[in-house]
Amino acid sequence: MTAEEIFTKLQAGFPALAKAEAQVKEYPTWSVPAGSVRKVCEALRSEFSFDYLDMITAVDWSGPVNPAGYPAAPNPSPYAKPAAAPAPAAAAGKDIFEVIYLLTSLSSGIKICLRAATDRKDPSVPSLYGVFMAADWQERETFDLFGIRFEGHPDLRKILTPETLVGNPLRKDYVHIPDNFD
Amino acid sequence: MAEQAPTILNDGQMFLNFGPQHPSTHGVLRIAITIEGEVIAKAVPDVGFLHRGIEKLYETRTYPQCLILTDRLDYLSGMTNDLAYCLAAEKLAGIQAPARAQTLRVLVCELNRIASHLVLFGTYGVDMGAFTPFLYAFREREMIMDLFEMLTGARLIYSYIRIGGVNADLPEGWTAKCGEFLNFFKPRLKDYDGLLSFNPIFKLRTSGVGCIPPATALNWGLSGANLRASGVNYDVRKAEPYCGYEKFDFEIPLGRDGSCWDRYYCRMREMAQSVRIAEQCLEALAKPELPAGDIMAKGVPKILKPAAGEAYAHIEAARGDLGFYAVSDAGTAPYRMHIKAPSFINTAVLQEILVGCKIADVVAILGSLDIVLGEVDR
DSSP: OOHHHHHHHHHHHOTTOEEOSSOBTTSOEEEOOGGGHHHHHHHHHHHHOOOEEEEEEEEEOSOSOOOTTOSSOOOOOTTSOTTOOOOOOTTTTOOEEEEEEEEEOTTTOOEEEEEEEEESSSOEEEOOTTTOTTHHHHHHHHHHHHOOEEETOTTOOOOSSOTTOOSOTTSTTOOOOOOTTO | OOOOOOOOOOTTEEEEEEOSSOGGGSSSOEEEEEEETTEEEEEEEEOOTTOOOHHHHHTTSOHHHHHHHHTTSSTTOHHHHHHHHHHHHHHHHTOOOOHHHHHHHHHHHHHHHHHHHHHHHHHHHHHTTOOHHHHHHHHHHHHHHHHHHHHHSOSSOOOOEETTEESOOOOTTHHHHHHHHHHHHHHHHHHHIIIIITOHHHHHHHTTSSOOOHHHHHHTTOOTHHHHTTTOOOOHHHHSOOTTGGGSOOOOOOOSSOOHHHHHHHHHHHHHHHHHHHHHHHHHHHSTTSOTTOOBOTTOOSSOOOOSEEEEEEEEETTEEEEEEEEEOSSSSOSEEEEEOHHHHHHHTHHHHSTTSBGGGHHHHHHHHOOOHHHHHO
């Protein structure tokens, strides 16, 4: 079964499933409504033998990062022209987070990418905990760095950043508040 | 590193902190363990003590600058980190490295895999109370470090693999020295079996301990030797060959029951396969089809500006399936770069497999997973 056939079969059950505009190179990329991520993954796992969750992460599409407030500004490049302003971000200004899932079926070798958009104000997607245990820590990491809630995760705590850190560092509008480690 | 809900102890239970400054955690990992007598009732790994925010730092640096940070993820095998990063950047920008550069990449990555597995061999022996193998492991590893120093000028943090190719061709005399090392190293693997692998005390401490069934390994997303020791035949080098791995003749060692000994021995057998690949690389590099000096793709700018898009590239690193998910907005810095770190995902399984084990086995199980905390915390 090819990825195309899986898509057609899956779309019968989930009409909102669509081919994503932004494709990850060499991966069939489908966009899923945030609410049905868990159901789609359950179907992929049970019906289409997608038994391996490669990766969960997220992208903040609100625009290029603001380097202000960093303790150490990046080294100036000797090659960069001083007047060259950064190119305008192609997708800047979309007020959404996208959660990215990469799934692999080891038996057939098919890899797919799912992306679910969620609002930046109150970001949340259903958790894959229980469908894939690999989601456990990767969701905690995304929660920690982006502040996206994974509904149904039994142990959604910060994992990488110190408990004293305020904010979610990988959000593009994150401003670092100097603390006693700086 | 997060606040935890208070642990409520039942009658006869005891709470124990393993780490973060325990010599057997090989870094700064803390495991909060609840024990009942000698049996573990609950284990909560706590990571993040080494978090440097590398993914965020990427966003304000140009693509070649990011390479410097990439080395520092898994500091025992810097070459494989660089390779995964460069493959992602190349995929994003549509660059193809020349054939000679690809073979050089394979060669240094396999040597680095040997060096990395040698550290496991040495330190795992120390964890299990055998000090002598450590000295042998580091003698051999030192030879690889010398080879790398000759080639790249650095011993640990190489930045040798660059976007579009590699930094330098082999210096004079390097091939002979590398061949010498491989010939010296091959019989050493037999010594290791006698020294440690089939040592009765070591076998008693590791075989049948911390078994991970294949279904559990897949469900938790394990990769690398940890997955293959459970009998799952998944290696990115075979499943999705990169850098011409399809041209090399090598096997994927598999384990049977996913015990600590299987995980350890899978890596020992992987070293023999890495030697095979390295020998084939040296042979290929001597042929005129791969002309010396053809090590960099033409027209790769110093300031890379890939067209807006997304790419994911992953490789079989020493610790498992290392992936880079890169998003470009046509700027000079990555818009977003996510590192799928195998150590991070492999550490998560501890909370399941430690339960029911004896407290004395924690070190055996943790050591056999072969994690590097620099990669766990990023």
